[in-house]
Amino acid sequence: xxxxxxxxxxxxxxxxxxxxxxxxxxxxxxxxxxxxxxxxxxxxxxxxxxxxxxxxxxxxxxxxxxxxxxxxxxxxxxxxxxxxxxxxxxxxxxxxxxxxxxxxxxxxxxxxxxxxxxxxxxxxxxxxxxxxxxxxxxxxxxxxxxxxxxxxxxxxxxxxxxxxxxxxxxxxxxxxxxxxxxxxxxxxxxxxxxxxxxxxxxxxxxxxxxxxxxxxxxxxxxxxxxxxxxxxxxxxxxxxxxxxxxxxxxxxxxxxxxxxxxxxxxxxxxxxxxxxxxxxxxxxxxxxxxxxxxxxxxxxxxxxxxxxxxxxxxxxxxxxxxxxxxxxxxxxxxxxxxxxxxxxxxxxxxxxxxxxxxxxxxxxxxxxxxxxxxxxxxxxxxxxxxxxxxxxxxxxxxxxxxxxxxxxxxxxxxxxxxxxxxxxxxxxxxxxxxxxxxxxxxxxxxxxxxxxxxxxxxxxxxxxxxxxxxxxxxxxxxxxxxxxxx
Ligand code: U2F
Numbered sequence: 001x002x003x004x005x006x007x008x009x010x011x012x013x014x015x016x017x018x019x020x021x022x023x024x025x026x027x028x029x030x031x032x033x034x035x036x037x038x039x040x041x042x043x044x045x046x047x048x049x050x051x052x053x054x055x056x057x058x059x060x061x062x063x064x065x066x067x068x069x070x071x072x073x074x075x076x077x078x079x080x081x082x083x084x085x086x087x088x089x090x091x092x093x094x095x096x097x098x099x100x101x102x103x104x105x106x107x108x109x110x111x112x113x114x115x116x117x118x119x120x121x122x123x124x125x126x127x128x129x130x131x132x133x134x135x136x137x138x139x140x141x142x143x144x145x146x147x148x149x150x151x152x153x154x155x156x157x158x159x160x161x162x163x164x165x166x167x168x169x170x171x172x173x174x175x176x177x178x179x180x181x182x183x184x185x186x187x188x189x190x191x192x193x194x195x196x197x198x199x200x201x202x203x204x205x206x207x208x209x210x211x212x213x214x215x216x217x218x219x220x221x222x223x224x225x226x227x228x229x230x231x232x233x234x235x236x237x238x239x240x241x242x243x244x245x246x247x248x249x250x251x252x253x254x255x256x257x258x259x260x261x262x263x264x265x266x267x268x269x270x271x272x273x274x275x276x277x278x279x280x281x282x283x284x285x286x287x288x289x290x291x292x293x294x295x296x297x298x299x300x301x302x303x304x305x306x307x308x309x310x311x312x313x314x315x316x317x318x319x320x321x322x323x324x325x326x327x328x329x330x331x332x333x334x335x336x337x338x339x340x341x342x343x344x345x346x347x348x349x350x351x352x353x354x355x356x357x358x359x360x361x362x363x364x365x366x367x368x369x370x371x372x373x374x375x376x377x378x379x380x381x382x383x384x385x386x387x388x389x390x391x392x393x394x395x396x397x398x399x400x401x402x403x404x405x406x407x408x409x410x411x412x413x414x415x416x417x418x419x420x421x422x423x424x425x426x427x428x429x430x431x432x433x434x435x436x437x438x439x440x441x442x443x444x445x446x447x448x449x450x451x452x453x454x455x456x457x458x459x460x461x462x463x464x465x466x467x468x469x470x471x472x473x474x475x476x477x478x479x480x481x482x483x484x485x486x
Contacts, residue, residue: 008038008481009109011102013095013116013123015139016048016068017084018303019383020117023139023222025052026250028115030473032060033255035481039109041102043095045087055257064102067094080303080401081202088201092122099126112484118145118219119205121212133217135480140382142221142228142235142246143182143410144192144403149240150179151195151210158188158196181234185413190405214241218479222248222386224462224469227455228410243479245472246462249386251365253463281359283326283367286352293374293449296325296436297367297393301381304400305333310426312338314377317432319344323440324355328362368393374449375439380404385411392456394418394448396435398426417452419444 012028014021021044032040032055040061044052045068054063068083069090076082103110114127118136127134138145147154157178175186194203213219223246225232235244279285287295296318300306306314311329315338318325329337337358346354364384367373368391378384380397385407388395395418397408411418419438422431439445462469 006483007109008035008112008483009103009106010038010040010113010115010480011099011111012040012042013066013114013120014042014044014048015117015119016045016087019301019381020119020139021048021052023250023383024115024117024137025054026254027137027220027222027247028061029055029255029257030253031477031480033257034477036060038112038481039106041099041106043098043102059257061257062102062105064098066090066098069094081200085201088205091120092126095120095123096126110484112482113480115480118213119209121205121208124212124215128215131485133479133482134215135218135220135476136213136216138219138221140221140403141385141407141410142223142231142244143186144382144406145213145219145221146181146231146235147175147179147191147195147406148206148210149213149235151207154179154191154195155197180238181231183228183230183410183414186406186409190409192403192406194402216241218243218245218476220245220247220472220476222246222250222382224248224459224467225472226458226462226468227389227415243475245476247469247473247476249390249459249463249469251383251387252390252459253469278361279363279366281357281362283357283359283362284370286326286354286357287367287370287372290324290372292371294324294440295372296323296375296377296440297328297362297364297373298325298377299328299362299364299384300379300398300400301384303381304379305330305336306398306400306426308336310398311336313425313427313429314432315341316429317426317436318356320429321433321436322355323436325357326362326367327356327358328364329358329360331360334358334360365391367391374445375436377436380407380411382407386459389417389452389455390459392449392453394439394445394452396421396432396439398424415451415455417448417455419448 014024028040028042041064042061043064043066046065049063049065055061067090069086111130111132113133114123115135116123118138124134174184175182176184194206219241225246342348342358345356347356347358365387368387373393376388376393376395378395378397380399395411397411397418399405399408412420419435421435422428426432461467
């Protein structure tokens with residue numbers, strides 16, 4: 001028998017939307033670098049694969065494209081979840097078909113482990129059929145994972161369709177009274193909407209996940225033990241899953257497998273989350289020499305753009321307080337900024353001392369580790385939260401979907417590393433001004449900065465040689481690269 005057949009062949013299935021595939025690839029790179037004898041076949045859609053930073057050829061990671069589920073000549077409605085729903089309908093066959101292809105392209109070296117985004121509950125069944133471990137990555141917080149895990153308990157407790165009055169009362173109800181492990185400040189209204197209900201493909205997938213996740217050989221997350229202590233303890237030691245392994249923050253331990261392909265001079269080991277760090281608009285140059293903790297950085301992630309009235313409220317607040325800022329906003333949304341804003345703040349003049357800089361993509365990880373950045377106005381996407389913690393920059397969150405509300409509440413009320421906006425909307429200009437001033441100029445802001453700096457130290461400790469994330473990673477490596485059974 002060909003000795004090749006005894007080598008681990010790990011297939012890795014990515015969710016191609018939002019910032020899900022990048023952290024999974026980041027983890028894959030670390031595993032692949034630590035296990036040079038193992039082969040890693042990485043699966044996502046062609047569009048997603050094209051946006052990722054794969055190592056150059058001749059490494060042990062090979063990308064494969066899977067069908068995105070979009071029918072030919074499809075016209076999109078513009079709803080952010082539409083491509084997600086189409087993709088979900090194409091699973092699991094798009095994956096299982098591509099797995100076959102990878103096996104035959106690797107001399108029929110059979111699959112020894114299935115890693116995937118935690119969303120893909122159906123891979124638990126595929127893995128069981130071929131008798132290999134299933135190792136899902138939950139790309140968000142341990143806390144939101146726990147809330148999803150307890151979907152049925154939460155639905156049973158709050159009842160099928162609470163009427164408005166009941167919802168009002170329940171809203172303030174603290175979850176800890178019935179959801180084990182969650183921090184005491186979390187309320188019903190902070191839960192991801194998909195936990196409460198919904199019959200589309202996306203909430204249905206998450207509900208299925210809540211049932212199947214316990215079949216995982218190990219569940220891993222981009223977080224670290226110390227950040228979410230009570231939930232981590234609960235998920236680690238209550239036998240909900242066999243093994244629970246927080247191995248983050250990923251952005252502090254990302255490995256660049258093509259050392260020559262990227263300029264590493266501007267950063268230490270941290271490069272922006274798998275997306276080749278590029279700074280075409282010179283954000284870092286623009287930041288140079290600014291006062292410490294004086295600049296606001298703004299981004300609402302890859303899925304959502306705030307509606308025009310909220311963009312206007314934030315833009316006016318920034319102008320009113322005069323704080324320097326860098327705003328990352330996709331080109332498709334720029335026309336929604338208020339009339340004349342770009343000219344007034346000097347973003348069109350390419351001037352080093354303009355009040356603001358509006359760009360379509362920023363080197364976020366690098367910006368958040370720059371001492372001039374003093375606040376991050378964010379949607380509370382988990383990668384952004386982890387990057388802000390790693391950089392020691394307090395946040396102002398305006399959550400929109402999924403786990404973002406949970407993350408925003410952790411930031412403001414559990415960790416005390418950020419300010420809420422009064423009434424929650426950016427359209428409330430005074431509310432935004434007040435939040436910015438609290439973080440940038442008040443004593444309270446200093447306290448937030450101290451707290452997040454101490455979390456940053458904990459994050460660095462977690463990924464140091466004796467740290468919890470490092471130890472959890474060793475355990476993960478063993479599981480993922482265990483030799484295939486014969
Ligand atoms: C989904 O989140 P998003 O993709 O909307 O947002 P993040 O998790 O915050 O990730 C955005 C990433 O894009 C990077 C940034 C983050 O790594 O550094 N980035 C950048 O480098 N430059 C830019 O100008 C803008 C962004 C989902 F919507 C959330 O609810 C989930 O929490 C999240 C993780 O599952 O996925």
